[in-house]
Amino acid sequence: MSTTTTRGRAGEVAVAFLWLGLTSFGGPVAHLGYFRRAFVQRRQWLDEEHFGQLLALCQFLPGPASSQLGFSIGLLRAGWLGGVAAFVGFTLPSALLLFGFALASRSLGGIWGHALVHGLKLVAVAVVLHGVQGMARRLTPDWSRAAMALVAAALVLASGTPWVQLVLVAAGALLGPWLCRKVAARSGETFALAYGKRAGSVLIGLFALGLGMAFLPGLPPLGQVAAAFYRAGALVFGGGHVVLPLLKASVVDPGWLDNNTFLTGYGAAQAVPGPMFTLSSFLGARLPAGMGGALGATVAVLSIFLPGLLLVAGMLPFWRALARRATAARALAGVNAVVVGLLAAALVNPVAVSAIHAPLDALIALVGVAMLLMRWPALAVVAWCVLTAGMQVIV
Numbered sequence: 001m002s003t004t005t006t007r008g009r010a011g012e013v014a015v016a017f018l019w020l021g022l023t024s025f026g027g028p029v030a031h032l033g034y035f036r037r038a039f040v041q042r043r044q045w046l047d048e049e050h051f052g053q054l055l056a057l058c059q060f061l062p063g064p065a066s067s068q069l070g071f072s073i074g075l076l077r078a079g080w081l082g083g084v085a086a087f088v089g090f091t092l093p094s095a096l097l098l099f100g101f102a103l104a105s106r107s108l109g110g111i112w113g114h115a116l117v118h119g120l121k122l123v124a125v126a127v128v129l130h131g132v133q134g135m136a137r138r139l140t141p142d143w144s145r146a147a148m149a150l151v152a153a154a155l156v157l158a159s160g161t162p163w164v165q166l167v168l169v170a171a172g173a174l175l176g177p178w179l180c181r182k183v184a185a186r187s188g189e190t191f192a193l194a195y196g197k198r199a200g201s202v203l204i205g206l207f208a209l210g211l212g213m214a215f216l217p218g219l220p221p222l223g224q225v226a227a228a229f230y231r232a233g234a235l236v237f238g239g240g241h242v243v244l245p246l247l248k249a250s251v252v253d254p255g256w257l258d259n260n261t262f263l264t265g266y267g268a269a270q271a272v273p274g275p276m277f278t279l280s281s282f283l284g285a286r287l288p289a290g291m292g293g294a295l296g297a298t299v300a301v302l303s304i305f306l307p308g309l310l311l312v313a314g315m316l317p318f319w320r321a322l323a324r325r326a327t328a329a330r331a332l333a334g335v336n337a338v339v340v341g342l343l344a345a346a347l348v349n350p351v352a353v354s355a356i357h358a359p360l361d362a363l364i365a366l367v368g369v370a371m372l373l374m375r376w377p378a379l380a381v382v383a384w385c386v387l388t389a390g391m392q393v394i395v
Contacts, residue, residue: 007077007078007079008045008077008078008082009078009082010074010078010079010081010082010084010085011085012077012078013073013074013077013078013082013085013086013089014085014086014088014089015089016038016039016043016086016089017070017074017085017086017087017088017089017090018089018090018092018093019089020034020035020038020070020089020090020273020274021089021090021091021092021093021094021273021274022093022273023273024090024273024274025272025273025377025378025379027127027241027270027276027378028064028065028066028275028276031066031069031070031275032055032065032066032069035051035066035069035070035073036051039051039073045073045076045077046073046076050076050191053191053319053323054069054072054073054076054191055069056323057072057312057315057316057319057323058072058312060322060323060328060332061308061311061312061315062233062234062235062236062237062307062308062311063233063234063236063305063307063308063309063311063312064233064243064275064276064277064304064305064308066275067087067090067091067275067277067305067308067309068308068309068311068312070086070087070090071083071086071087071309071312071313072312072313072316073086074086074087075193075313075316076191076192076193079194080194083309083313087305087309090274090275091274091275091278091301091305093272093273093274094269094272094273094274094275094278094281095274095278095281095297095301096281097272098265098268098269098272098278098279098281098282098285099281099282099285099294099297101265101268101282102265102281102282102283102285102286102297103285105117105261105264105265105268105286106286112390115386115389115390115392116386116389116390117260117264118355118361118389118392119267119382119385119386119387119388119389119390120263120264120266120267120268120382120385120386121260121263121264121267121351121354121355122267122355122361122364122365122368122385122388122389123266123267123270123271123368123381123382123385123386124263124266124267124270124351124355125347125351125352125355125356125365125368126365126366126367126368126369126371126372126381126385127241127267127270127368127372127378127381128241128244128343128346128347128351129347129365129369130369130372130373131241131242131343132340132343132344132347133369135242135336135339135340135343136149136340136344139333139336139337139339139340140337140340142182144179144180145179145180145333145334145336145337146337148172148175148179148334148337148338148341149337149338149340149341149344150341151341152168152172152337152338152340152341152342152345153341153342153344153345153348154341155168156168156245156341156342156345157345157348157349163249165245165246165249165342166235168338168341168342169235169237169335169338169339169342171338172331172334172335172336172337172338172339173331173332173334173335174331174334175334176330176331176332176333176334176335176337177327177330177331177334179334180330180333180334180337181330183326183329183330183333184326184329185323185324185325185326185328185329190320191316191317191319193316193317195317196317197317197318199317200313200314200315200316200317200318201314202314203310203311203313203314204310204311204314204315206310206314207234207307207310207311207314210230210234210306210307210310211230211231211234211307213227214226214227214228214230214231214234215227215231221290221291222290222291222295222296222299224291225284225287225291225296225299225300225303226299226300226302226303227303228250228251228254228303229250229280229284229299229300229301229303229304230303230304230306230307231246231250232246232247232249232250232280232304233277233303233304233305233306233307233308234307234308234311236339237332237335237336237339241276241343242339242342242343243276243277243279243304244266244343244346244351245342245343245345245346247262247279247280247283248262248346248350251283251287252350256287256288256291257283257286257287259350259354260354261286262283262350263350263351263354263355265279265282265283265286266279267382267385268282269282270378270379270381270382271378271379271382277301277304277305278301280297280300280301280303280304281297281300281301282297283300284296284297284298284299284300284301285297287300360392364384364385364388364389365385367384368381368384368385371384
């Protein structure tokens with residue numbers, strides 16, 4: 001079995017990922033294409049086989065898949081400094097843009113401010129509907145997984161309790177080996193790492209320790225922020241738009257933010273390059289006094305990304321053995337089916353309930369979905385929804 005052997009410098013990793021952080025529009029699926037062109041075809045930092053195995057691992061684990069993939073490429077290229085350089089370069093531009101929008105959005109008022117907010121909420125409808133459609137086609141291809149998704153969506157909508165999502169994810173993992181028997185195991189690849197299974201075990205232990213601490217009661221305000229965003233980053237499978245229901249449970253359900261602010265930030269996140277999880281920068285900045293501002297945004301961003309990065313770094317030494325286990329692949333298939341249901345429930349409430357107030361709103365959102373299906377850039381969808389919402393104000 002071949003191994004990755006090429007070593008580089010953290011500086012070249014930082015430059016490469018900063019460019020991607022400034023230019024990679026289109027969401028997590030598009031990011032994977034950018035990474036393949038940049039690091040397999042152009043720079044040849046790794047071959048197709050290793051890239052495919054890294055991608056499989058990042059999709060297998062909870063967390064932001066594209067950010068985990070970028071961090072792993074940097075880690076393999078230039079060690080720990082390379083991993084950090086990849087994360088900072090890819091994440092910083094969009095985090096700063098959304099932090100700036102969070103500050104500016106506080107002063108949005110009047111009829112045009114309302115139109116902008118409404119337009120961004122319609123963007124959220126279009127993007128989430130498109131995401132549900134694509135994920136359902138890919139992750140629920142048979143009747144058993146489709147049924148798991150439908151039951152999960154119905155239970156979330158009926159319960160109204162945020163913690164039911166965690167119970168359903170766990171149930172998906174338990175039922176997957178039984179209900180997803182058509183899913184086959186993958187082959188695992190060997191990676192040339194500067195550390196082994198002992199260090200990997202420590203990293204996985206740190207991930208678990210952080211998750212345990214994230215459920216502790218009586219934390220100070222900033223500790224509550226860190227805990228809420230760590231939970232969201234640690235428990236979301238599929239990354240990207242799937243984080244929406246967990247973030248809602250983290251910041252809207254406790255009363256820290258209202259639905260309008262939450263969906264405004266989510267819509268704005270479609271207009272910037274880089275990872276979707278930098279929505280946490282907007283949300284952290286808009287939290288109440290003592291929790292928000294620049295410090296709240298920094299804590300939110302670091303907390304939501306940290307668990308996924310710890311987990312992927314910890315699992316790399318073990319991936320070859322784990323990937324060959326059919327039970328693990330089927331458990332993941334069950335989790336992914338449930339995740340489709342969670343995202344479908346979020347599409348109904350809060351996304352559509354908060355944004356669709358008239359037939360014209362539904363039409364605008366559906367046109368946005370059609371644009372995404374025709375592979376129009378997300379920025380064009382943002383422009384369409386915001387401008388048409390503004391036209392409603394003029395008329």
